[in-house]
Amino acid sequence: MKKIEAFIRPERLGDVGRALEEKGFVSMTVTDVEGRGRQKGITLEWRASEYQVDLLPKIKLEIIADDKEWEKIVEIIREAAKTGEVGDGKIVVYPVEEIIRVRTGEKGLGAL
Amino acid sequence: MKKIEAFIRPERLGDVGRALEEKGFVSMTVTDVEGRGRQKGITLEWRASEYQVDLLPKIKLEIIADDKEWEKIVEIIREAAKTGEVGDGKIVVYPVEEIIRVRTGEKGLGAL
Amino acid sequence: MKKIEAFIRPERLGDVGRALEEKGFVSMTVTDVEGRGRQKGITLEWRASEYQVDLLPKIKLEIIADDKEWEKIVEIIREAAKTGEVGDGKIVVYPVEEIIRVRTGEKGLGAL
Amino acid sequence: MKKRWLRSLKPFLAFTGGIFYLAAASPAYAQESSINAGDTAWVLASAALVLLMTPAVGFFYAGMVRKKNALSTITMCFIVAALVSIQWVLFGYSLSFGPDKGGIIGGLGWAGLAGVGQAPNADYAATIPHLAFVIFQAMFAIITVALLVGTVVERIKFSAFLIFATLWTTLVYDVIAHWVWATGGWLRALGALDFAGGTVVHVSSGMSALALAMVLGKRKGFGRNTMEPHNIPLVVLGAGLLWFGWFGFNAGSALASNGLAANAFVVTNTAAAASTLIWMLLSWSHGKPGTLGVATGAVAGLVAITPAAGFVGPVAAIAIGAGAGLICYYAVLFRSGRNIDESLDVWGVHGMGGIWGAIATGFFASKFINSAGANGLLFGAPRQLLIQIVAVLVVSTYSFAVTWILAKIVDAVVGLRVKEQEEEVGLDISQHGERAYAVR
């Protein structure tokens, strides 16, 4: 089992969510985060002057996925999240040791 | 060492926190997230009409635990978080390579 | 590749971010979380009385790093985040299996 | 789907216009000879100010509950404004101020505001349109019912609240308003002084809140889970608007734009200030001077000066305000030590503050300030103090008892509380199908 973690643009969340759902991958968890990377920060207004903010709002998507499916999911996310401009983000994959469904106590694949 | 990540209902947080504390597991980190899965979304009101929201508020609990204790912790969380209805969530376990306490620089078990 | 996850005090975020940037490690993701551990909770006022809150605001920093650099990064964070008082937090390191840049599809080191 | 009974209302609603219209066919003709434009301007402005106090109470309370119940709290206050406004026009005003029946209640002669028009009613206010008096008083009825929201937050069923609120307005508020303020009302005849509603508004809502909390029971997790106020700036917004609106409440109660109104305005501000400072000092001596405490202190001072505003001067106002800070602080502290979930301390602040104010009026009232008033103990008239105490006891007992009975009845018939799971998810979702704040 794998955990897929994607850092994406907030404005792509709608499309990514829909794309996943259409392909049958409904389950996911979403967190509002802030990030910095290659994309440069934004300039904000303060009354008569301006200032820089380097942390930009991003969305973190977490999906626990079967070993057979994670590559497909990564691809769906990548396509739906892509704008082609710096700041589109990363998708990271981690090993999972165990997963348990709270409601039933099922473990492993059965818990997904 | 393991990392336990639990996605639970917000209204169970109080009980889960208390249950863990009673058994001596105080340390944890809590994040407000949104999730979707088998549980269907909710219908919300908009003036005269209604609309669907598929992301529901959930709580993510993160606990770094000793190899010997993680199973106990998972069990405590599962019991306290359970309502028996769809949407109770999952508990996921990951491998940890290293842990360091910022204050002292201690590593491994000593950092917990 | 590794993932570094640091739970630090909110008021140290500015210094930690600057320290990392100065050493060339710009990329990171930041989440507002709450935590409890050895540090005791705070007492808050309610009109004429008081109550205890055990979850304190913390910041979670996530950085995906090259196998060769993660130790340096951990050290920078540790130094900048440290106050010496209980509650400074932990830094945890996890294995990463894969990383993909959304914009280009590059994988591994090239995606960083 | 399931709410077929509501659907069946629709034809009835369509019919309503027709029926009601008949009653309006002969509204009172305007005879403006004795109307004073300045007095009218002040009373209308005051009525607007008092209306604003109802959303203000909504914000004040909503900021103190958990996020998941914020809308529920605000909406109950907002809907009270609508509900009581209609009740008032249909029969509430008539019950309260209409032709007296034995000192106990007004008759239905003014139901639908029949015969109530643009000309003044000299019994109540000789220099303003009768309708101006009607609407000024309407705002008092509204705010009193809205105060009760503070005791039922986070667990009451919305439908049950609507039913309870309608009954309470009619059987508690209208009755007490008649006793204390109406021509012929028996407490007024006894000589009880209540300039702007210390007993009618605050003692009645405060004591009722206690009874209601006892019948309703504690919130799930009360005393165990943290119940952090979710938005304290919203509480201060409420408190700020309340302070602002209270000038209409108290100085508007002069029903004229004169020296007495100015006096009421000054003492209102002074008592609020004194109480705020005392609350700050007391909470500092026990811990830290919190924002919630300061805002609550201001409200306590405003409550306590309410019955006295037209009878005492600025220095007495300092004493009354300081006393309010002291008494309400310890009342709230006392309550939070008990196992009673009178959630937002309507009893501690309005009940105890109102009692203190009503009794203090019996001490400090002076004919120097208001020749149409009376002297209190300090001006050599201990009898007035006694009358004030009687009024407090009567109003307290009546409102506590009737509220208890009403609450028990509503609970038996429709059930006062939401289901346990609805309470856990929060009333915003479960009762109103909404979330106060979207995630993004």
Next chain:
Amino acid sequence: MKKRWLRSLKPFLAFTGGIFYLAAASPAYAQESSINAGDTAWVLASAALVLLMTPAVGFFYAGMVRKKNALSTITMCFIVAALVSIQWVLFGYSLSFGPDKGGIIGGLGWAGLAGVGQAPNADYAATIPHLAFVIFQAMFAIITVALLVGTVVERIKFSAFLIFATLWTTLVYDVIAHWVWATGGWLRALGALDFAGGTVVHVSSGMSALALAMVLGKRKGFGRNTMEPHNIPLVVLGAGLLWFGWFGFNAGSALASNGLAANAFVVTNTAAAASTLIWMLLSWSHGKPGTLGVATGAVAGLVAITPAAGFVGPVAAIAIGAGAGLICYYAVLFRSGRNIDESLDVWGVHGMGGIWGAIATGFFASKFINSAGANGLLFGAPRQLLIQIVAVLVVSTYSFAVTWILAKIVDAVVGLRVKEQEEEVGLDISQHGERAYAVR
């Protein structure tokens, strides 16, 4: 950098003071003999109340959009207050109320408020300073333009909005205000009744909103992405302040502090209450009684009573309010079923509410209430109903058509919409360089 044209304005601005001053050199001298202080107090207080309605609309609307467009929504309303205030002083007041040109428009005789001073103008209000009338009316022009914000949120270019708003105020609002309210205006001469702006304010903005939304097009993701209201307590703050301010709007329109003002005050409150309750019941019958619905219901009732406030009594107000709840509820429901992104239902609430109110005035108006008014159908004058319908049709057609044309022109010249990516990121960042709420 790029905005050199703006920079080049600076010397011009420096020059402005000098030029304008000349016009002010001989302001009207104060002749206060006929001024009534009470009437003036009420109209000034009312003008302040109506000013507050513009930020209130800003909060009401901003709470309903997504977080990323909150500031944009508020700022458009706020800047309208500034823009229209200046337009009004420079020429707007003169176009609206200045010396009549053939019943169609006012002349420029009062441009720069030349000759408009502290003495009353008996044509409009004999007992208050002419300047008090000017500023009271200014607030109406402002709020009407601010209402249009509700239809363009989340996608309009800020610069295009400013241009459109200036044109619209001049070519739509000022013209209709002249027709209906100015001495010599042709709809006024026809006998159309509009006490406080049912047609001038609400029908005009509501129908214009529809045209504007059709030219502007749908928000990206409309009907597909969730567009959750981001802060409903902010919506209620707006609604609460609107209810409060509306007393100035309607009762201030008596332009005096008298029985008629009191009547307008009472019916305003009553209609708002009735509409709120009906909306609550209807939405309950279809689902749950939401906060947004209740707040919208209140506004619908306030809209509908606006043209009628000085001509009907409290029982008719219940009928008008209840009708508003019913009609606007179904209008909003109808619109949300179409594919038109008239985003915050300015048409459904203000347009349809205003039409209902204007027509209902033709039913319920009575000389018992206002001897300077007229009788409606129910008092035996079917002709008045016909006149009201004509006024509604004229105002609807004119405002829809002119708005459509203006919107098309502005779109062609500067482009109405932001770029797609700007819309996705949100207007707060892209148009104003700000975020409504910081993360920490």
Next chain:
Amino acid sequence: MKKRWLRSLKPFLAFTGGIFYLAAASPAYAQESSINAGDTAWVLASAALVLLMTPAVGFFYAGMVRKKNALSTITMCFIVAALVSIQWVLFGYSLSFGPDKGGIIGGLGWAGLAGVGQAPNADYAATIPHLAFVIFQAMFAIITVALLVGTVVERIKFSAFLIFATLWTTLVYDVIAHWVWATGGWLRALGALDFAGGTVVHVSSGMSALALAMVLGKRKGFGRNTMEPHNIPLVVLGAGLLWFGWFGFNAGSALASNGLAANAFVVTNTAAAASTLIWMLLSWSHGKPGTLGVATGAVAGLVAITPAAGFVGPVAAIAIGAGAGLICYYAVLFRSGRNIDESLDVWGVHGMGGIWGAIATGFFASKFINSAGANGLLFGAPRQLLIQIVAVLVVSTYSFAVTWILAKIVDAVVGLRVKEQEEEVGLDISQHGERAYAVR
């Protein structure tokens, strides 16, 4: 626990009522013959409007600080309302307006408002109760002190602020108010014009803010850490309520409900609008037209018209407003380029706006507008301009110097700043034991 000195106050507090009462024993008797109800209605309504400006300033400022200091900012403003209200009744009013001592200060003859009652005081306002004048003026003292909060946010110790505020009100505000406004005050005798507080309120607070910021020092991380405004809708709420309240501030300063009040009302609105538009254009030419900028522009215009409101007409108001936008914009830009942490630009907006307004009054003032005023340079009286400049210099110097000294003393005795760690955690937790917003 540790605050035993506070505890020891309690018996004293209990005693207070008794003592104070004596002073109230013979309040002024009501002689209402000369009271005009309309004037009184307007002044009372205005006093309520000005009171609202203090929480409004709290919201305006609080929205601009970081989340962790939001409550601290609001609470300082709120507590100022309480503190200064009591100071005013006890001795502040007497120092400011009481029987003159050599043009410098009022005597203590009116301490505790002894002899100040419901009858008018013809020296200040012949047609309203003396108490109405007292409370209207009280609100000015309060708001002036509240303005200072903008310069000390995010780092001042709450206890030190309370001490400083009490001293400043007494030694700076009361003194300057006496000089400029009291019968016998030396600047008034000199002929300085200040209709509603350009020098007394804005120059004094603006220049004091600068001195205070210099003594207090910069916030930790100033110029290094991002200090993003945490809630801009809250800022707009503040600005909206300020605009609303300012009608009371300026038009209420006519102390009557007449043509002059209407004039003040119109020019207030016009100047605010002009300044808003100029600020928008200037910030657009440098970047984007932000919400904070627009809101700040409005306040700058309101500040600048304050001293002039009763002496100039609407076209001059456009010039004054536009000038304010220009001057304050560059003042704020200038300050943000320096290394001075005058955090929320009280100097840039109120100081410089007030100076501009006071001087502009010397240009544009005209007896056409106010026969009891004076002519300015443009009406052939250069001397008035000179007097205005003298007044500005005197008030600036006095307030800067005395503030500096007071700040140094308070710093030496109790320490002005919180500990470094308290500053990092935020003043809400460290000073008030609260968090503005709960997580859930």
